[in-house]
Amino acid sequence: MSIQTAMQARFFRWIDKHVPKVTQHTLTLHNVYVFPSRLGLAYLLVACLVWVLGTNYQNNLILAFVFLMISVFIVSILHTFLNLNRISVRYTGASPVFVGDTVEINFELAADKNHYGIKARWQDESRWSSVDVVAEESSVYVRKAAISVPMQAKKRGWVKPKRLLLESYFPHGLIRCWTWLNWDVHILVYPKPVEVPEPESIVIAQAGTDNHPVSGGEDFSGLRNYQSGDSLKKVAWKIYAKGKGLYTKEFDQQVSKELWIDFDSIVAPNLELKLSGVAYWIMRYHQQGVDYGLKLANQAFQPDSGDEHMHRLLTAIATFDYS
Amino acid sequence: MKSEADLTRFQLIWLLIAQALAIFPLFFYLPKWLPVIWFTTLAWRVQVYRGVWPYPASIIKTGVAFGCLGLLLLSYGFRVNVGSMSTLLCFAFVLKLMEVRKQNDLYLVIFVAFITLPLLFLFSTNVLAGAYVAFCFVFIMACLTAVQHNRHKRFMFPAWVNIKVIFQALPIMVLLFVIMPRLNPLWNMPSLQKNASTGFSDSMSPGSFSELIKSSDIAFRVTFDTNRHGDIAVPPKSEWYWRGLVLDHYEANQWTPFHRGWMNREKVFGADRPPDEWELEALNQLREYRYSILLEPHNYRWLFSMRVPFSADTGIGEVTFTENYLVKSPVRVNRRIEYSVTSSPDYSLAKYTLSNRDVGINTQLPDDGNPKARELAASWRRQNLSSFDAVQAALSFFQSSFTYTINPPPLGMDSVDEFLFDTQKGFCEHFAGSFVFLMRAYGIPARVVVGYQGGELTQSGYLIVRQSDAHAWAEVWLAGEGWVRVDPTASVSPLRIDQGFTETLSGADASMYWGGGFSRLYYSLQKNLDLFNYHWHRWVIEYEDKEQQKFLSRLLGGVDAWRIAVFLLGVSGCLSVIYLWWGGVRAKKKYAYPVDKHYQVFLAKLSSVANGSLKIEKGDTPTVIADKAVQVFPYHQRLIRDITHLYTEICYAGKAELLPKLHESVRQFKVLHLKL
Numbered sequence: 001m002s003i004q005t006a007m008q009a010r011f012f013r014w015i016d017k018h019v020p021k022v023t024q025h026t027l028t029l030h031n032v033y034v035f036p037s038r039l040g041l042a043y044l045l046v047a048c049l050v051w052v053l054g055t056n057y058q059n060n061l062i063l064a065f066v067f068l069m070i071s072v073f074i075v076s077i078l079h080t081f082l083n084l085n086r087i088s089v090r091y092t093g094a095s096p097v098f099v100g101d102t103v104e105i106n107f108e109l110a111a112d113k114n115h116y117g118i119k120a121r122w123q124d125e126s127r128w129s130s131v132d133v134v135a136e137e138s139s140v141y142v143r144k145a146a147i148s149v150p151m152q153a154k155k156r157g158w159v160k161p162k163r164l165l166l167e168s169y170f171p172h173g174l175i176r177c178w179t180w181l182n183w184d185v186h187i188l189v190y191p192k193p194v195e196v197p198e199p200e201s202i203v204i205a206q207a208g209t210d211n212h213p214v215s216g217g218e219d220f221s222g223l224r225n226y227q228s229g230d231s232l233k234k235v236a237w238k239i240y241a242k243g244k245g246l247y248t249k250e251f252d253q254q255v256s257k258e259l260w261i262d263f264d265s266i267v268a269p270n271l272e273l274k275l276s277g278v279a280y281w282i283m284r285y286h287q288q289g290v291d292y293g294l295k296l297a298n299q300a301f302q303p304d305s306g307d308e309h310m311h312r313l314l315t316a317i318a319t320f321d322y323s
Numbered sequence: 324m325k326s327e328a329d330l331t332r333f334q335l336i337w338l339l340i341a342q343a344l345a346i347f348p349l350f351f352y353l354p355k356w357l358p359v360i361w362f363t364t365l366a367w368r369v370q371v372y373r374g375v376w377p378y379p380a381s382i383i384k385t386g387v388a389f390g391c392l393g394l395l396l397l398s399y400g401f402r403v404n405v406g407s408m409s410t411l412l413c414f415a416f417v418l419k420l421m422e423v424r425k426q427n428d429l430y431l432v433i434f435v436a437f438i439t440l441p442l443l444f445l446f447s448t449n450v451l452a453g454a455y456v457a458f459c460f461v462f463i464m465a466c467l468t469a470v471q472h473n474r475h476k477r478f479m480f481p482a483w484v485n486i487k488v489i490f491q492a493l494p495i496m497v498l499l500f501v502i503m504p505r506l507n508p509l510w511n512m513p514s515l516q517k518n519a520s521t522g523f524s525d526s527m528s529p530g531s532f533s534e535l536i537k538s539s540d541i542a543f544r545v546t547f548d549t550n551r552h553g554d555i556a557v558p559p560k561s562e563w564y565w566r567g568l569v570l571d572h573y574e575a576n577q578w579t580p581f582h583r584g585w586m587n588r589e590k591v592f593g594a595d596r597p598p599d600e601w602e603l604e605a606l607n608q609l610r611e612y613r614y615s616i617l618l619e620p621h622n623y624r625w626l627f628s629m630r631v632p633f634s635a636d637t638g639i640g641e642v643t644f645t646e647n648y649l650v651k652s653p654v655r656v657n658r659r660i661e662y663s664v665t666s667s668p669d670y671s672l673a674k675y676t677l678s679n680r681d682v683g684i685n686t687q688l689p690d691d692g693n694p695k696a697r698e699l700a701a702s703w704r705r706q707n708l709s710s711f712d713a714v715q716a717a718l719s720f721f722q723s724s725f726t727y728t729i730n731p732p733p734l735g736m737d738s739v740d741e742f743l744f745d746t747q748k749g750f751c752e753h754f755a756g757s758f759v760f761l762m763r764a765y766g767i768p769a770r771v772v773v774g775y776q777g778g779e780l781t782q783s784g785y786l787i788v789r790q791s792d793a794h795a796w797a798e799v800w801l802a803g804e805g806w807v808r809v810d811p812t813a814s815v816s817p818l819r820i821d822q823g824f825t826e827t828l829s830g831a832d833a834s835m836y837w838g839g840g841f842s843r844l845y846y847s848l849q850k851n852l853d854l855f856n857y858h859w860h861r862w863v864i865e866y867e868d869k870e871q872q873k874f875l876s877r878l879l880g881g882v883d884a885w886r887i888a889v890f891l892l893g894v895s896g897c898l899s900v901i902y903l904w905w906g907g908v909r910a911k912k913k914y915a916y917p918v919d920k921h922y923q924v925f926l927a928k929l930s931s932v933a934n935g936s937l938k939i940e941k942g943d944t945p946t947v948i949a950d951k952a953v954q955v956f957p958y959h960q961r962l963i964r965d966i967t968h969l970y971t972e973i974c975y976a977g978k979a980e981l982l983p984k985l986h987e988s989v990r991q992f993k994v995l996h997l998k999l
Contacts, residue, residue: 049438054441060864061448064453078899079488170468172488
């Protein structure tokens with residue numbers, strides 16, 4: 001077993017040296033390997049049995065049958081190779097996921113002839129994706145097929161997928177034709193959201209005269225028409241942006257509080273769980289549709305809302321490095 | 324390859340088709356209960372697939388398996404032969420179908436099919452069987468293909484793929500067939516179910532030929548080769564006596580070979596030529612015939628040859644010569660063999676004497692019986708006839724009032740007497756047997772020879788000898804001349820010898836033999852088919868060591884292993900390159916953008932007509948080309964611009980729907996009479 005492992009390690013070192021990390025591969029004689037599959041070896045064994053039958057009965061037709069089996073096997077080698085040869089595999093992206101989720105990494109296969117039964121999986125992954133690259137309509141000159149290969153997201157941050165195994169047994173399953181592809185691809189994995197107690201929001205005194213004592217109230221009570229002199233910070237800009245006029249946000253108490261997720265205030269046993277807690281509250285506030293900000297160790301993100309904001313924050317915690 | 328997915332509907336259908344095709348022909352040779360089992364299993368499997376019935380419980384499966392074993396024992400007992408083994412395999416093959424759920428199970432069934440399918444060749448080796456198996460092979464391979472792709476919309480797709488694959492595999496198969504060495508059997512296999520041996524047996528009694536003569540089965544085929552003068556010499560019809568067996572012992576109305584004691588059943592000489600001490604010599608080299616005989620299996624050891632064989636050669640081991648100038652195979656002929664012989668009817672022997680023992684053997688008669696025949700011989704003796712005259716007397720006796728018929732009346736105890744003096748109706752064996760009896764009664768050493776006489780010369784120059792040509796004649800010993808062939812049948816029915824058997828018959832006999840006009844049509848059809856069959860057998864079925872070596876040494880200049888290896892590698896390398904080229908280059912051409920195809924036609928027309936005045940550089944865009952072309956052919960500006968516009972629209976704006984328009988415009992452009 002250890003010899004096998006060592007051999008495998010050696011093989012992959014060789015692969016890494018010969019298969020560059022790029023975002024597009026074209027399969028050729030140089031990076032495609034061909035070998036009989038287990039089924040193919042069994043097939044040859046059956047051919048041997050039939051050969052013994054033919055030899056013992058001195059029956060030329062049975063021998064001819066064996067020779068047909070063998071020659072089909074030989075032709076199958078070429079067919080299986082040609083079925084993987086000259087396919088271009090292009091990385092087309094992957095959406096970010098949380099740790100523990102499955103990231104679907106997308107590729108596009110393009111070829112100028114039909115290719116069948118192409119299967120792909122990541123090294124260390126057991127799930128296969130399978131696709132045929134064929135022309136759907138006669139007017140399509142280059143055959144294209146999209147394939148997304150699932151990968152388990154195991155840790156947060158920028159994850160580099162291992163080698164991609166692309167293989168095909170077409171047409172008979174007797175021959176395995178495969179290739180290992182290295183990718184210059186980074187996939188962002190966010191920390192997995194884990195519920196923790198709500199972090200204390202930072203109450204920030206509004207710059208200005210009287211109306212923001214540092215105390216509890218945060219209740220937004222309504223809008224009133226803008227009067228000159230009102231703080232510009234209290235203008236309901238969103239409503240203004242919709243072209244409905246200028247309003248001032250009124251608060252019951254003249255105090256306000258902005259939602260800030262303060263990394264330091266998250267209660268969790270370790271750094272990773274703290275980040276998970278941050279992720280949880282980012283998702284939570286995002287769902288509520290409120291503005292929220294994030295204070296990380298040395299950076300702060302002003303309160304805002306929206307998908308882009310959420311992803312920016314999640315990216316920040318995904319790539320957060322404490323040191 | 325592990326594939327734990329369930330079988331899809333298409334995969335199951337492919338499997339059922341492949342299996343049905345693979346075992347169908349065996350139904351003709353195997354017990355009748357097998358199709359019943361197959362059909363039941365098939366119905367059950369389909370119901371399982373439809374979800375109507377469950378998979379059978381293991382107790383049912385066990386029960387069915389034991390039931391089948393029981394039926395197998397009923398049909399075959401404990402005999403291990405090809406029939407019982409094939410049946411066992413077949414029902415295992417059929418029952419396995421019940422268990423097929425996953426794609427991996429399918430592989431097992433397919434592998435059994437690979438073994439079951441060629442079993443047909445043990446029962447039948449004709450062209451049709453060959454074609455059928457090749458046809459089935461496509462479907463079995465299609466089954467494998469059905470697992471390997473994701474397009475399950477196109478049901479026939481796996482078959483098309485495999486038809487292509489098998490056509491590409493055929494050259495390699497032929498190569499392997501020609502080149503691969505044939506080994507001797509590795510061990511003894513259970514014998515083939517042979518129906519009783521065909522042809523005659525090693526004894527002859529009145530009536531024993533009558534069934535044989537009605538059979539149009541082929542006994543053997545003869546091809547005449549070039550002799551040492553380089554001519555293909557075909558002996559005259561009168562020499563077409565194919566000797567098979569000498570019967571020199573008469574007892575209880577039956578002629579058999581003399582039993583020469585357990586030590587030396589029959590004096591047999593090894594080697595491929597007669598023993599030197601015979602000092603056998605061909606007198607007339609112009610009358611030397613070389614021929615090879617493709618003999619159908621008859622399960623005996625005797626081979627057939629013309630008189631007298633000087634040398635013989637066979638692929639199955641050394642031919643042996645007997646003292647009766649017969650050639651024998653070292654083993655029973657239970658498959659079709661081919662051997663070659665050199666014969667000459669004119670020969671000289673060192674000594675023309677018979678030993679006393681041989682005289683005794685060849686004049687032996689039972690102590691009593693057939694008194695009238697003995698009396699006839701005695702009357703000749705009283706007239707003091709010489710041996711030669713006695714032969715003539717016997718022949719003229721036959722000529723007087725005998726009739727040749729294949730429906731002779733039955734004969735009783737003294738069969739020779741009854742035939743000679745009462746019925747006087749019979750065919751070769753009656754004539755030959757009673758003639759030899761008369762000769763022996765007279766005191767001349769004589770013996771019966773059985774074999775075939777005649778044959779049918781086909782247009783391609785080979786001779787077909789059928790069972791209906793079976794014949795018996797006599798040989799008598801004449802001092803100073805040795806054994807002389809005498810055919811008493813010829814003196815009764817000379818046509819029988821000159822024209823062959825089938826043309827001799829008339830009236831009732833003929834209609835009985837032919838069974839009406841339809842049979843005649845069938846017969847002529849059969850004759851044409853036989854030419855094909857002959858070559859099939861000669862070049863495919865019987866392509867054995869000898870032919871292989873001959874062929875290879877002509878092809879490669881030798882049969883050394885390295886020559887074969889180099890040739891095999893060379894040819895398969897070439898084939899691989901061709902296939903790769905096909906898969907790569909040709910595919911590219913085939914799938915090149917149709918839009919380019921049309922545009923290339925347009926460019927070709929332009930450059931052929933412009934004759935050098937239009938210079939297209941390598942990097943020119945279609946628009947640049949159009950500008951240049953318009954300068955050369957200003958009258959066709961509109962069409963040139965149109966084509967260019969359509970081309971760019973299709974290529975760069977993806978408007979594939981404009982393709983027919985482009986095609987039409989290019990076609991218009993192509994038929995223009997462009998003038999500079």
